[in-house]
Amino acid sequence: MSGLVIESVLPGSVMEEMGVEAGDRLLAINAHPLRDIIDYSYLVADNEQLELEIERKDGELWELEIERESHEPLGLTFPAPQPVRCRNNCVFCFVHQLPKGLRRPLYVKDEDYRLSFLNGNYVTLANLTPAELDRIVEQRLSPLYISVHATNPDLRARLLGRKRIPPILDQLRTLAENRITMHTQVVLCPGLNDGNELERTVTDLAGLYPAVQSLAIVPLGLTGHRQHLPLLQPVESEYARNFIAVWQSRSEQLAHELGEPFLFLADEFFLKAGIPFPPLRKYGDLPQIENGVGMVPLFMRDAKLTLRKARPVGPYRATIVTGASAFGFVSDFLVLLGEKTGLELVPVAVENRLFGEQVTVSGLVTGNDIVAALDGLPVGDRLMVPDVMLKEGEGIFLDGMSLEELGQHLGCVATAFEASPQGLYRSLGSLRRH
DSSP, X not given: OOSXXXXXXXXXXXXXXXXXXXXXXXXXXTTEEOOSHHHHHHHHTTOSEEEEEEEOTTSOEEEEEEEOOTTOOOOEEOOOOOOOBOOOOOTTOSGXXXXXXXXXXXGOOBOOHHHHHHHOOOBOSTTOOHXXXXXXXXXXXXXXXXXXXXXXXXXXXXXXXXXSOOOHHHHHHHHHHTTOOEEEEEEEOTTTSSHHHHHHHHHHHHTTTTTEEEEEEEEOOOOSOOTTSOOOOOOOHHHHHHHHHHHHHHHHHHHHHHSSOOEEEOHHHHHHHTOOOOOGGGGTTOTTGGGTSSHHHHHHHHHHHHHHHOOOOOSOEEEEEEEGGGHHHHHXXXXXXXXXXXXXXXXXXXXXXXXXXXXXXGGGOOHHHHHHHHTTSOOOSEEEEEGGGSOTTTOBOTTSOBHHHHHHHHTSOEEXXXXXXXXXXXXXXXXXXX
């Protein structure tokens, strides 16, 4: 059915005054039928006079004429669009490596340019139709986040597990010519898209600067559940050291040529290699922070700022859990924070039993992993869990365990905190008030 079901109406808004209610369906604006929330945002922007077609919950049709101040919100919210399913069969796909028993939505692969624009999701554009490309240009859906992986068409088809996909460079050039900003990524698979192929990809994408604003290289993630999947080589510590030796220099070269940072190596390379990170300034305005690029340097900077203003809080004992890759810099921070606050802060690196020991990031730690790591150990006054381990707004782990259930398993109170130095300090400070 066409149109958008209205999820809520803001009290006091123009739409509430006109009697519009949650559950009504907005069919069209200025005679343009609505496909999704992007159409809605596009059609209401900068239009002071609007004609709305609405179907009431009882089936009655309304036509409303609205005059409003420029940019005055209508006060309507809508559900998020249902994602378009991915038709790729990427050799490194993380969803294909998930064990059974996780939350059902985790098994859904999306490949939706709308979610790239709305939420920053990475898409390959391999499923993009010419009409959808025209829509991106017409409605200026910018920025987009694009998984390139390789610009060599044959290699890219192999990586995506599909034939007869649109040439990515042609798509990127069309977007660039129409002033669509793009952030790109390469999931690095040793022996496949590294070496000369990576140089080709980097050179091609840098040639589209400034439309292509950034390129992140991130190592592939391998779990312990790759049965019947292609054999892939992991990024080990020696590989990471050699990779950084070559590509951090290339990153510096491109930054000099283009006038700002462009090519970024994911934090995981430096963690695996045991090599110090570049200064935070080398990450520009952190365009790839959600992609795991610059998170550790930002944490270190924020840790210094937090320690400067930390004040006594204790005495309490709190256990703070983290993924294995974050343990080193988190534990260093906790030692210093404990000294400033008088708290006894105990960091625990949680082994990922569900996905396998190669998966070390905090965001993929499950409730049962934490139970196994802490079973029989004294937790103290509080168990502190970084919020990146939990589904936003619901407080549950990937395996469906809730924060409350975690506390019950361990016989303690478990509290989530914003996964930053300042966020942890604020949450620890709240212990004094309870």
